[in-house]
Amino acid sequence: MKRSTLVLLKTLVWLACLWPLARLVWGAATNNLGPDPTAEITFTTGLATLRLLTISLAITPVRRLLPQLSWLIRFRRLLGLFAFFYATLHLLTWIALYTAFDINAMTADVVKRRFITMGMVAWLLLLPLAATSTNWAIRKLGGKRWNRLHKLAYLAAVCGVVHYWWQVKPGVLTPVTITIVLAILLLARPVLALAQRRKVTAAA
Amino acid sequence: MLIGKPPGIPASAITPREQYMNRRRFLRTAISGAAATGAVAFGAERIAEVLSPSAGVLAGTKLQTVKSPLTTTGEQLTSYKDVTTYNNFYEFGVQKYQPAMNAGGLPTRPWTVRVEGLVKKPKTFDIDTLLKMHALEDRVYRHRCVEAWSMVVPWVGYSLSEFIRQCEPLSNARYVQFLSYYDKHVEKWSSESTIFWPYSEGLRMDEAMNPLTLLTFGLYGEVLPNQNGAPVRIVVPWKYGFKSAKSIVAVRFLDKQPHTTWNDMAPNEYGFYSNVNPNVDHPRWSQKTERRIGLPFYAQLRTTLMFNGYGDQVASLYNSMDLKKYY
Numbered sequence: 001m002k003r004s005t006l007v008l009l010k011t012l013v014w015l016a017c018l019w020p021l022a023r024l025v026w027g028a029a030t031n032n033l034g035p036d037p038t039a040e041i042t043f044t045t046g047l048a049t050l051r052l053l054t055i056s057l058a059i060t061p062v063r064r065l066l067p068q069l070s071w072l073i074r075f076r077r078l079l080g081l082f083a084f085f086y087a088t089l090h091l092l093t094w095i096a097l098y099t100a101f102d103i104n105a106m107t108a109d110v111v112k113r114r115f116i117t118m119g120m121v122a123w124l125l126l127l128p129l130a131a132t133s134t135n136w137a138i139r140k141l142g143g144k145r146w147n148r149l150h151k152l153a154y155l156a157a158v159c160g161v162v163h164y165w166w167q168v169k170p171g172v173l174t175p176v177t178i179t180i181v182l183a184i185l186l187l188a189r190p191v192l193a194l195a196q197r198r199k200v201t202a203a204a
Numbered sequence: 205m206l207i208g209k210p211p212g213i214p215a216s217a218i219t220p221r222e223q224y225m226n227r228r229r230f231l232r233t234a235i236s237g238a239a240a241t242g243a244v245a246f247g248a249e250r251i252a253e254v255l256s257p258s259a260g261v262l263a264g265t266k267l268q269t270v271k272s273p274l275t276t277t278g279e280q281l282t283s284y285k286d287v288t289t290y291n292n293f294y295e296f297g298v299q300k301y302q303p304a305m306n307a308g309g310l311p312t313r314p315w316t317v318r319v320e321g322l323v324k325k326p327k328t329f330d331i332d333t334l335l336k337m338h339a340l341e342d343r344v345y346r347h348r349c350v351e352a353w354s355m356v357v358p359w360v361g362y363s364l365s366e367f368i369r370q371c372e373p374l375s376n377a378r379y380v381q382f383l384s385y386y387d388k389h390v391e392k393w394s395s396e397s398t399i400f401w402p403y404s405e406g407l408r409m410d411e412a413m414n415p416l417t418l419l420t421f422g423l424y425g426e427v428l429p430n431q432n433g434a435p436v437r438i439v440v441p442w443k444y445g446f447k448s449a450k451s452i453v454a455v456r457f458l459d460k461q462p463h464t465t466w467n468d469m470a471p472n473e474y475g476f477y478s479n480v481n482p483n484v485d486h487p488r489w490s491q492k493t494e495r496r497i498g499l500p501f502y503a504q505l506r507t508t509l510m511f512n513g514y515g516d517q518v519a520s521l522y523n524s525m526d527l528k529k530y531y
Contacts, residue, residue: 028501035290035300036353037501098493100505105490115488167488170470171398172298 001071013075017082020048021089038097045090050164050178052083053157054185061188064196077133080153084130087123087160094119115166122159125152157182263429267360267422272341274363274415276441276513279346282355284424286498291431292349293450294399295384295391302393303431309390310451312435321381321456324372331435335421337370338362342425343418348480348512350444354494359439360422365413373409373457381406381462382438383454399465405449406462406476407440408521416441416517442514444478475531479522480512484531 024044027033033040056079063070094116099105109116129150131137138146161182164175293303315331340360347355368380386402388394394401411417418439421428428434433450440447446466456462466474473487482492495504511518522530 031500033501035286035497036495036504037499038495038504039353041501097495097501097505100493105492109490112485113488169397170473173397174298 006074010075010078013078017052017079020044020086038093041097042090042093045086045093046164048086049083049090050157050160052079052086053153053160054178054181056080056083057153057157057182057185061185061192064192081130081133084126087126091119091123115163118159118163118166122156122163125156125159129153129156154186158186263427263434265427267340267425267427269340269342269360269422269425272343275342275344276346276356277344279344279356281344281358282496282498287355287357287423288429288432290355290497292351292445293431293433294397295386295394295401295403296431297393298396304429306393307430307434310385310430310434311390312430312451315435315453317436317452318454319371319457320454321458322374322377323457324374327371329370334367334419334436338366340421345416345418345439345441346509346512347439347441347445347448348494348508350446350474350478350486352486352489352491352494352508353497354506354508355497358424359418359420360425361418361420361439363415364417364419364438365415367419367455368412371455371457376459377457378409379406379458379461380409380412381454381456381458381464382449382452383456384449385451385453399469402453403449403465404463405438405447406458406464407447408461410521411440411518414518414521416514442480442511442518444474444480446474447478477522477527477530479518479527479531480508480510481527481531482508482510484528 024033024041027040028037056076059072059076059079063072094109095101095106099109110120111117129152132141132146132149141149161175161179164178168174289304290300291303292300293307296303296306313331317329317331317334319327319329339362341362342358342360344356344358347357373380382405384403384405385391386394388401391401407417418441420433420437420439421435423429423432428437430451433448433452436452437450438448438452461476464476467476480491485491491508493505494508496506497504509515
């Protein structure tokens with residue numbers, strides 16, 4: 001890929017990733033975040049996290065299926081870090097706007113409420129991934145170990161979706177789309193691996 | 205070629221709401237008046253009815269009201285816009301903005317309310333009869349949703365007890381159940397959730413007879429918009445919002461606690477009583493605080509009051525009860 005194309009694509013991805021934040025900032029500045037701004041901020045940052053995480057997880061299976069798109073790997077770190085960025089904003093929203101920095105309220109929430117526990121677990125799973133996202137960390141850990149560690153992204157996404165289901169009212173089905181997409185991505189790995197093995201066996 | 209945004213509508217060109225409504229009303233009166241005078245020989249009333257089917261009951265129509273000592277004072281009202289565009293009315297969609305978009309098809313006229321069960325004689329009341337049964341009062345109430353948000357709404361109605369007296373319940377009636385309108389063709393969004401319809405809610409008889417419990421026909425001095433539960437709903441200000449059933453078509457008097465929608469869906473989350481109680485958490489969030497609708501994000505959070513601040517009037521209803529058990 002030409003350098004100029006890459007720069008252009010990276011710029012576009014940055015803009016797309018910053019879009020939800022820009023909307024929130026603009027909305028807050030113009031007092032235009034709807035009737036319940038706190039809920040709007042929470043929902044926007046949470047959904048952005050799940051979407052970005054899901055897109056970053058889709059890159060590997062897409063590359064396997066369509067080798068001509070293998071350059072997509074250059075965007076995975078960016079997407080993953082933005083997912084972590086929104087997850088952190090989501091966490092800060094809860095700390096500032098729901099508990100008003102009250103340690104007791106936070107502890108009670110994490111201990112008593114499984115959806116908050118699960119959200120916390122998801123964020124904690126993303127934390128080491130963000131921390132080891134530099135080239136230096138990859139070299140230090142070695143490719144194999146780094147890869148194994150970063151499989152946690154799948155677990156974090158599952159925790160994130162469970163967190164979403166546990167948050168909505170029973171009977172409400174809004175998390176169903178992201179759940180289906182994630183389920184397909186989780187299934188794609190073993191299915192593609194199996195297909196690969198068959199091909200290798202057939203060739204031998 | 206002209207490229208660019210078309211000029212926006214200048215503020216000076218926007219008709220104020222009052223004037224707009226007046227013009228509508230003038231047209232309605234003028235049309236039905238003309239039809240009535242010009243077409244006496246052709247069954248004028250029918251024509252007037254066709255031309256202006258719901259004159260007098262359209263959302264936005266002013267209601268004659270009187271002051272009430274039961275109104276809540278000292279609170280900033282939530283704006284008309286927020287009260288009428290941020291709704292939980294799952295028959296018209298599960299998102300808060302959906303009822304305002306989708307409830308237009310709710311046929312609020314003609315409308316009747318069936319009274320059944322343990323009553324001297326089953327009856328059916330027409331909405332017009334209900335509107336005239338008692339003077340309509342302006343009552344500002346705090347409205348606390350189980351989802352931990354709250355509003356302050358100026359409702360219009362009269363105490364449900366006035367209506368219940370007209371129903372002549374038998375002495376063994378201990379509970380009253382409210383059933384909401386349900387038609388899956390009108391409310392096709394009702395399949396977005398796995399709820400069993402029609403929506404059902406209920407109160408113990410002494411709760412229903414408490415003067416705070418409001419049979420509600422309007423808000424902000426006007427007929428209820430459809431998304432707020434037109435043409436008639438219940439408002440129980442010391443309970444979580446879902447207890448205040450919308451668009452009532454039947455009232456049943458029973459000797460046993462009725463099945464109610466959210467209690468059936470998730471009994472551990474939504475008790476039959478569901479009194480606003482900061483000391484009993486919802487399993488999924490704390491009920492100690494709430495977010496006031498319509499304020500900037502940094503100013504929304506406030507402390508939730510026991511019985512939503514109506515303890516003086518209602519605490520005695522629960523004297524002998526463990527409210528942690530009967531949440």
